[in-house]
Amino acid sequence: MLAMTKPTYTAIVQHAKNGKPALVFVPTKKFVQFTAMDLMTYSSAESGEKSFLLRPTKELEPFINKINDEMLKVTLREGVGYLHEGLNNLDHDIVTELFKAGWIQ
16 A cells, blocks of 8 residues: 555646546555655655645635644645544544535645
C-alpha cells in the first residue's frame, strides 16, 4: 500500500486538474490517515503550495475548528480530507460537505 501513494498522487495531479474532485479508496483506517498525510506531503514538496486546497485556509477554519479528529484537521488545512467508519457523524458530514462544495479536492 505504501508504495502506491506516489503513483496515486501522480494520477490525481494528471487526471484531476483544475480542481476536479478525486476519491481514493484504501482498505483500513490506518491507511486512510497514512495516505492522506503522504498525499499532503507530496503536494507540498512538489509544488511548494497547497495544491489540493481549493479555497483559502481562512475560509475553511470555521469548519476545521468543529472537527474532532486531530489528524483530519491537519490534512484538511492542506485540502486533503478523508472518511472512515471511526469518524464521528459531525466530522463525516463536514468532510462530505466540503468535498461536495468543491472546497477540498
